[in-house]
Amino acid sequence: MIDVTTDAERSIRTITLDRPDARNALTVGGLESLDTAIADAEEAVIYLTGNGPAFSAGADLETVGGLDGDPERAEAFARLGQRVARTIDESTAITVAGIDGPALGGGLELALACDVRVGTPDSSYGEPGVTFGLFGAWGGTVRLPRVLGEGNALEFALSGRTVDAEDALRMGLISRIEAEPRVVADELLENAHDALPVLKRRIRDDDERATQERREAQAFGRLVEAHADDIDALLE
Template sequence: MIAVDIDAGRSIRTVTLDRPDARNALTVEGLEALKSAIEDDEETVIYLTGAGPAFCAGADLSAVGDLDGDRERAAEFARLGQRVARAIEDSPAVVVAGIDGPARGGGLEFALACDVRVGTPDSTYGEPGVTFGLFGAWGGTVRLPRVVGEGDALELALSGRTVDADEALRMGLISRIEDDPRAVAEEIAGNADDALTALKRRIRDDRERATQERLEATAFGELVENHADDIDAVLE
């Protein structure tokens, strides 16, 4: 259901959603396995992708059906997905989503939690929940407007429509379109580990500006100290 491959030389952990026959839709067990695969990481970069012709269709609707209309069980299912998204967002590693084919519902929400989203020309994106009376509840209502802005977030979520890679790029839903998204993960992994960690921590910080600026200056000072020789080499 979740496959993990470690490239120790490049310090990249590839986490693959591995249910291609179900477009990599996630059950409770799949969510728990994904959370463990993210949290067990010791590499600099996590590359999150899907097996087969889809990135992820989101929640397995049979798992939703098994909730039997129970409000509290449904809320707990949502909270589990939210914990997975937070694990992705809060990971000390840089998490790169490599999206090929459909990213729908919860699949899109997990991509939104990643630090970098790279789609292939064949990737497509949507929050179709509204078309059958639901909506993405794995943090999508928080992250979607933060990533694309309120206007595009409302239109995409309220219509339930699908957008292609070009429109997703225009919206800011993805950062780049590449035939091989993994190449972006490898590019990022080639940078200094401590600089990547510091950058992610600072850019992700949502505290008040004064605190962010203080911590930013501290992190910059630490990096200048750690990389004094590298700086001198650039200046020569």
């Protein structure tokens, strides 16, 4: 259900959602396996992708149906999805979602938790749950307005519409369109690996500005110390 491969030499972990016959929909077991695969990563970059014709259709509908309308069990399932998205969000690795085919509902929400989202020309994006009385509850209502802005997030979520790669790029759901999204993960690995998580933390810092600026300066100082020889080499 979750396939993990590691290139230790290049310091990249590839995590593949591997239920192609179910469009990589996620069950409880799938979510728990994904959480472990992210949390255990020691590589500089994690590349999250899907096997087959979809990135992920989100929550497995049979799993949702098996909740039997029990609000407490439904809430527990939502909290599990939120936990996985938070693990992705807070990972020290840089997380790159390589999206081919549909990323829908919870699948889109897991992609939103990644630091970088890259789609193929055939990728598509949507929160269709509202059309049958549900909505994605794996942190999407928090992250979607941060990415799109409140107005665009409301229109996108309330309409239940699906957008193609070009519209997703225009809206800011993805940052690039590539035939092979993995190339973006490889590009990141060309940079200093210790600088990547520092820059991620500083950009994601939501504290008040003076505190952010102090942390930014301190982090810069530590990196200058760590890369003094590299800086000298540039000056030669």
